[in-house]
Amino acid sequence: MTFFPFCQKMLYKAKGLLLWPMDFSQTIIQWYNGNKRDLPWRNTTDPYVIWLSEIILQQTRVDQGMPYFYRFAEKYPTVSHFAAASEDEVLSLWQGLGYYSRGRNMLKTARLVQQQYKGVFPHKYSDLISLKGIGEYTAAAISSFAANEAQAVVDGNVNRVLARYFGIDEPINSNKGKKQFQQIANDLLDRQYPGMHNQAIMEFGALQCKPKNPACNICPLRETCFAYSNNLVKSLPVKLKKNSIKNRYFNYFLIADGENVLLNKRGDTDIWANMYDLPLIETPTQVTPAQLFPSGQTTTLFQTALALLKAYPVKKHILTHQHIYISFYQVSVSRDELKLQPTWFFTTPDDLKALALPKPILMFLAAFIGQ
Secondary structure, eight states, X not given: OOEEEETTTTEEXXXXXXXXXXXXXXXXXXXXXXXXXXXXXXXXOOHHHXXXXXXXXXXXXXXXXXXXXXXXXXXXXXXXXXXXXXXXXXXHHHTTSXXXXXXXXXXXXXXXXXXXXXXXXXXXXXXXXXXXXOOHHHHHHHHXXXXXXXXXXXXHHHHHHHHHHHTOOXXXXXXXXXXXXXXXXXXXXXXXXXXXXXXXXXXXXXXXXXXXXXXXXXXXXXXXXXXXXXXXXXXXXXXXXOOOOEEEXXXXXEOEETTEEEEEEOOSSSXXXXXXXXXXXXXXXXXXXXXXSXXXXXXXXXXXXXXXXXXXXXXXXXXSSEEEEEEEEEEEOOTTTOOOOTTEEEEOHHHHTTSOOOHHHHHHHHHHHTO
């Protein structure tokens, strides 16, 4: 694509279209002032509150993430409160939002801020970028929103606006593409009002220049938009294909002792790290109940014979790079013969509420207990 700076005044040419960067910024800021959503984190310059919102909204829609933002802000009004929390408390509060590593990294960041910055959340890009779970985008967002530091944000919304407006067909997730989009965003940034500029272009991508059915007919940039002029709106941005999806097969065993349920504490690797689920056998392919429960034989997991009480329909749980096929089996076993593994323990329904369980486990146990 033919995009290049022109002299010191920064006149850009995008496949035949001329644009002054200041005009671009002024246009989207004017649009922003008339169309922005009233979101709580936009009414503050507190870097801690902005950090909460940015991490919670990563890979999450605003309407889905909003209740979690309020929940965390109320539970942990300062980073010192957050730093004092346990991992179980944070993951329990995060439950249902997905990408649980974000919650774990937030706790590590809060504790680091408490130790190194004496509980005062930093607002400078150079300090933020060194914290766990804070990358270039998040550091740019916090520093520009909280301190008006001239750091350009580049997220999915920004990539889409720039790709369409300038007609950039370099994949947004390629190394070359990432550098190119960051450079363009840097050059376009309004140095006087970087925070406002960043908010505006992100909101413009979220509400106006949407992935599907963008409002091109009322877009203030359409007259100079390359994609609109060349009928390429649906083709841009370009993205490299994702890695192949891995299929996994989880066979969970529900063992109840009266009202108490046998749980398992997961390890600190793999998906759902340090969360709680049920005793599990993972198999390379989907298996039948007859294969899992051979008559009169013991299972390797329990070292004793199990009696199958009920087999539930297989559920498919979709993660970014994995599809998990989950089978639940309610079984009966003699408590005297059951050999508990170090990570297993019985818990009451009331105590379940305080534990962080993956969404499919939570939903299954809620249905089972509610029967």
